[in-house]
Amino acid sequence: MVIRIAAVGDVHVDEDVLGRFRPALEQLAGSVDALLLAGDLTRHGTEAEARCVAREFGGLGVPVVAVLGNHDHQCDEVPQVVGALAEADITVLEGDGVVLDCPGGRLGVAGVKGFGGGFAGRCASDFGEPEMKAFVRTTTESADRLGETLRALDCDVLVALTHYAPVPDTLAGEPLEIYPFLGCYQLGQAVDSAPTALALHGHAHHGSERGTTPGGVRVRNVAHPVIKQAYSIFHLGDHLDQGEVSGVAAGGIQQPWS
Amino acid sequence: MTAYRDSVAGPPDEYVEAEIHRLLTEDPAVAEQGITVVRTERALVLHGEVESAHRREEILRRVADRFPDVSITSDIGVVRAQAPTEIEQLP
Ligand SMILES: [Fe+2]
Ligand SMILES: [Fe+2]
Numbered sequence: 106m107v108i109r110i111a112a113v114g115d116v117h118v119d120e121d122v123l124g125r126f127r128p129a130l131e132q133l134a135g136s137v138d139a140l141l142l143a144g145d146l147t148r149h150g151t152e153a154e155a156r157c158v159a160r161e162f163g164g165l166g167v168p169v170v171a172v173l174g175n176h177d178h179q180c181d182e183v184p185q186v187v188g189a190l191a192e193a194d195i196t197v198l199e200g201d202g203v204v205l206d207c208p209g210g211r212l213g214v215a216g217v218k219g220f221g222g223g224f225a226g227r228c229a230s231d232f233g234e235p236e237m238k239a240f241v242r243t244t245t246e247s248a249d250r251l252g253e254t255l256r257a258l259d260c261d262v263l264v265a266l267t268h269y270a271p272v273p274d275t276l277a278g279e280p281l282e283i284y285p286f287l288g289c290y291q292l293g294q295a296v297d298s299a300p301t302a303l304a305l306h307g308h309a310h311h312g313s314e315r316g317t318t319p320g321g322v323r324v325r326n327v328a329h330p331v332i333k334q335a336y337s338i339f340h341l342g343d344h345l346d347q348g349e350v351s352g353v354a355a356g357g358i359q360q361p362w363s
Numbered sequence: 364m365t366a367y368r369d370s371v372a373g374p375p376d377e378y379v380e381a382e383i384h385r386l387l388t389e390d391p392a393v394a395e396q397g398i399t400v401v402r403t404e405r406a407l408v409l410h411g412e413v414e415s416a417h418r419r420e421e422i423l424r425r426v427a428d429r430f431p432d433v434s435i436t437s438d439i440g441v442v443r444a445q446a447p448t449e450i451e452q453l454p
Contacts (some may be wrong), residue, residue, distance in 0.1 A: 115413065117394075117414050118414070119414075119419045121414070121415040121418065122414045122415055125414070125415070125444045126444050128446075129444060129445055129446035132446050148394050149394055176394065176396075178366070179394070192444055224433060265413060297391075302453070309409070310396065311397065311399070311411075313431075323453060325451075326373075329414070329442050329444075330397055330412040330442050332447075333412075333442060333443050334443060334444070334445055334446065334447045335444045335445060335446055335447070336446075336447065337447055337451065338447055338450045338451065339450070339451050339452075339453055340451070340452050340453065341453050342454065345406070354445030
């Protein structure tokens, strides 16, 4: 059996975006088991913008699970943003998770926004000025909550959902100098601390799609400017079913989507 | 943001580039972190992708307002939002 996931991040919705994603989103019902949103749902994190997100991404007939991004924090209206999304049945994760009963099994999603800090050997340390320590502790606490949630979820397929990147692979295309603002190795370590099948993130608009954690977990950057489509679709499972096997035989790893 | 004193030479290009880059993120009318400012011999070129044509126009308007003497060209696109044509299989 297969778990089917659609995912996109960094849609940065405001009134001017309303309706742009909707025609593609309306194809999701019956085609996927869940839609995951990898943060930066809004431009400035206002309640009004969150209502636009709710209109665009709500009522699809598919469970929608999200994490927030840095843009969603800009106006300090996080509770209102989460509330507006909740009214449209969009679940916002921050240090917690959900398990969805899907035809192909139980899909567990653990989510945190995450934070920057950089990657192994080139990262910020919990040392020195209080501002620096606060920065690194934010990173560490966020990653710890992701790891704890991933290890606690009882499910068949486990997905980690963050805004910041857990590996540098999917940042390729961004200037090296800003990697510490784009993600941290601690998120990757959290992903690797559990039997995670897939890690999804956004935030790196100039990054690239595919990467792997040091522990071998597949990572996908689903930021909208990176995937250049309304969402990407992933089929996760221990084996491919008959139709998919013939699809692979006919045309490589990917299959036409209708 | 720092206001430049008028001088014959004007502010050094690096600082203009830095100011534009911060303006693109910090100006509430723009709020874009994904726009790259590239300095060429003739002009500053803005690269990147935004979610609507309106946002692209707003970026050019705000940058031109703030830096009327700097010649700016734009190569900003609007991200496509079609349904995907392929599924990625992750066995
Ligand atoms: Fe973003
Ligand atoms: Fe972001």
